[in-house]
Amino acid sequence: MTQSSETPPTDQQMLYQLEGRPSLRVALPIGLQHVFAMFTGNLAPILILAGVVGGLSHQDRVMMIQCAMLMAGLMTMLQVYPIKIGKFQIGAGLPVVMGTSFAFVPTMKTVGAAYGIPGVLGAALLGGFVELLFGIFIGPLKRFFPPLVIGSVLVTIGISLLSIGANYFAGGVGAPDFGSWQNLLLGFSVFGVITVLNRFAKGMLKTVAILVGIGVGYALAALMGKVNFAPIAAAPWFDLPRPLYFMPEFHMEAVVSFAAVYIIVALETMGNTAGITMATLNRDTTPQETSGTIVAAAVGAQVGALFNALPMAAFGQNAGIVSMTKVINRFSIAVGAAVMIFVAFCPKIGTVFSSLPPSVLGGAVITVFAMIFLNGVKMISKEGFSESNSLVLAITFGLGYGLGSVPAATAQLPAALHFMFGEPIAAVCLCSVLANLIFNPTDKAISH
Secondary structure, eight states: OOOOSOOOOOHHHHTTSTTOOOOHHHHHHHHHHHHHHHHHHHHHHHHHHHHHSTTOOHHHHHHHHHHHHHHHHHHHHHHHSOEEETTEEESOSSOOOEEEOGGGHHHHHHHHHHHHHHHHHHHHHHHHHHHHHHHHTHHHHGGGSOHHHHHHHHHHHHHHHHHHHHHHHTTOTTOTTTTOHHHHHHHHHHHHHHHHHHHHOOHHHHHTHHHHHHHHHHHHHHHTTOOOOHHHHHSOSOOOOOTTSSOOOOOHHHHHHHHHHHHHHHHHHHHHHHHHHHHHTSSOOOHHHHHHHHHHHHHHHHHHHHTTOOOEEEOHHHHHHHHHHOOOOHHHHHHHHHHHHHHHTOHHHHHHHHTSOHHHHHHHHHHHHHHHHHHHHHHHHHHOOOHHHHHHHHHIIIIIIHHHTOGGGGTTSOHHHHHHTSSHHHHHHHHHHHHHHHHOTTOOOOOO
């Protein structure tokens, strides 16, 4: 008998397969890399909101952090391994990492100042039905969101994230030493390690370049005295995240405000998911993947509200990591999700993650964010720059990004229009959809 000449894929090769099952030894560093990249971003909105809402104890904040990690882990697991009911599915079946959305921060600050954490959670719970319906009916709605529109939104997300990355790089907004040479040294050190490994390293070392860069940066930050170990020592080893620690309260104006933001977040999640498939599989998402990723995000937001967690979205920095490394393996991301869930029950480990200095994170993610931008450019380029497409893009970025970046410019418009142009992602999406319908009336989304 002749043996098959085909040899099974190695652990390293399986990292680049969606369904591959590499060993835990290989998958764990990939998963940890994603956890490190999302951890601070997952917690930052909680800390921002806590600063606005008075009367929160240290225990209240710790509980919200635990619940945020629990829901991020569970919802990432749902995105990676979706629940399928016939042709309908909840989850994308792709390496989509979920985390607390920054898009809600301005609205959460307003609602939180007026109604506290219970008002925020109530608005998140009811407002999430809008995203849920959007995901369920995305099939007929997707004709309004062809690649030219999604690519434009993706470019805008990338540009928006770059400013966040730059602020982290310099030490974090509001830091007393913002822009200091120490913070810049840490940022450039992490950036340098990741760049060198991506350019010259081979195999696994190249794949985990971001994790190695963060490790080097953390060690350097500790030597420079920029890591506070006191909270780590004081944190308990075990505690249970508790549902309904805050009982949601419902206020109609808060619900309406959240519902509007959910549409933006759905588009952001759709754009990040499309960026993953475009960068790694060289295709757009299928209708099932698009619907599944949005429905899972909505379900996660609503269940999360019962577990004291703020609304979640697909994280752009993690989509950027997938785009940069081309590691699309679902099992590796699931391992990272399992780590998030474990951390939710171990506040001490969570405190170690949260002690990561912002400048270390900034050095790691600033290039990753740029990959989101480039994925959008790639999607737009694939559609071509015909006369009509160029006009659509000019209107999209001229009016959408231009006016959306300067909210004061539209302050005298009616409240509804001012809201639409008060945030670049929403403004770009609105202008792109309308311009595409007018100047590309026969344009369709990519067929599947």
